[in-house]
Amino acid sequence: MNSFYYHKKVWITGASSGIGRSIALRLALFQSEIYLSSENEKDLMSVAEQCRELGATVKTMVLDQSNPEAVDKAADLMIADKFIPDVLILNAGISQRDGVVDTKLEVHDRIMQINFRSSVQITKKLLPHMISAGGGHIGVTSSISGKFGFPLRSSYAAAKHAIHGFFESAGIEYRKKGIYVTILCPGRVKTNISINALHGDGRGYGKMDAGQAGGITPERCAKKYLRAIQHKRREKLIGGKELLMARFKQYTPWLFYYLSDKIKSS
Numbered sequence: 001m002n003s004f005y006y007h008k009k010v011w012i013t014g015a016s017s018g019i020g021r022s023i024a025l026r027l028a029l030f031q032s033e034i035y036l037s038s039e040n041e042k043d044l045m046s047v048a049e050q051c052r053e054l055g056a057t058v059k060t061m062v063l064d065q066s067n068p069e070a071v072d073k074a075a076d077l078m079i080a081d082k083f084i085p086d087v088l089i090l091n092a093g094i095s096q097r098d099g100v101v102d103t104k105l106e107v108h109d110r111i112m113q114i115n116f117r118s119s120v121q122i123t124k125k126l127l128p129h130m131i132s133a134g135g136g137h138i139g140v141t142s143s144i145s146g147k148f149g150f151p152l153r154s155s156y157a158a159a160k161h162a163i164h165g166f167f168e169s170a171g172i173e174y175r176k177k178g179i180y181v182t183i184l185c186p187g188r189v190k191t192n193i194s195i196n197a198l199h200g201d202g203r204g205y206g207k208m209d210a211g212q213a214g215g216i217t218p219e220r221c222a223k224k225y226l227r228a229i230q231h232k233r234r235e236k237l238i239g240g241k242e243l244l245m246a247r248f249k250q251y252t253p254w255l256f257y258y259l260s261d262k263i264k265s266s
Contacts, residue, residue: 004230005030011078011085012036013065013122014092016043018191019141022222023089028056035083037063037074038092059083065092065118066110075125084129087229090119090140095193096156098200107202108155115159120166127170127179135178139229140167144187144237147246148256151263171234180232184225185246187239188215216240 010027014020016038024036028051036051038044041062048058063074078084093115096103119140130136145153146160164183171181194212197205221238228236237243248256 003030005032005087005226007031007033008086009033009083010035010087010089011083012089012091013063013119014038014141016040016047018193019186019189019218019221019225020089020091021047022218023091023225024051025054026219026222026226028052028054028058031055031057033057035059035061035078035085037061039064065114068113068117068121071118071121072125075122078126079129084126084133084136086136088122088126088130088136088138090122090138092118093141093143093159093193094156095153095197095205096200097152097194097197097205099152100154103155103200104202107198107200108158110202111155111198112159112162115156116162116166119163123167123170127174130179131174131177135180137180137182137229137232138167138170139182139184139225141225142183142185144185144239144243144246146183146185147237148249148260151260168234180229182229182233183235184228185235185237186221186225187237187242188212189218189221189239190215191218211242 005027010032012020012024015024015036024034024047027034034051034056036044036048036058044060044062048060051058061074064070094111096111123138140163142163143160145157146164149157167181167183188211190213194209195206199205216239224238237246245256
């Protein structure tokens with residue numbers, strides 16, 4: 001990645017595991033100044049220590065992004081600490097494994113808050129300061145589920161669709177002011193996202209999906225993620241053959257719906 005990330009200030013949300021952790025460890029190699037946030041304090045501190053060992057300057061913040069007030073306070077703390085990121089990576093998220101009827105409204109709201117609204121809150125707080133500082137880059141984690149609906153993912157897909165609408169608009173509005181936005185759309189990545197997913201009643205799903213287990217590594221995803229930001233891509237799909245579903249939806253919708261119906265009935 002040449003020298004793009006050297007000594008950059010970077011805030012990574014959802015940094016304690018999976019894609020966020022791998023991004024942090026990769027950026028640590030460039031002596032970046034990294035702010036890491038996550039709800040999981042134990043794992044967050046472990047990632048921070050590994051980053052320091054690799055040469056990064058690291059600060060941490062335990063942050064529950066399901067709490068709107070905590071999210072606002074976290075962004076205010078960044079501003080008060082004069083930590084205006086060159087690169088803001090909005091990666092926190094939670095998935096779902098239940099149908100529309102069986103998903104309670106409060107679970108829908110929780111998924112929307114963590115996956116979408118909290119990223120909007122952070123962006124609205126920090127964006128004016130990033131513009132005043134001369135610009136910067138926002139990388140936001142969507143999903144291939146942000147490109148189409150999918151069985152047992154209604155709230156998750158809704159949040160990811162919302163990400164595309166909001167952040168694509170922001171990228172167009174502020175590009176001439178030096179703000180670049182990249183929407184990252186991972187497919188199957190071997191993380192704990194299915195294990196940490198929610199049933200419709202709010203219980204944890206607690207299982208690794210077979211498709212998830214066969215996905216690309218978080219390290220490979222992080223490499224592609226950061227390269228897309230470096231090259232100022234507006235959108236990047238990351239994954240394996242499952243990405244074909246996005247192409248099918250775009251170019252041969254009948255095939256997409258045929259395959260989706262098979263998945264639903266399996």
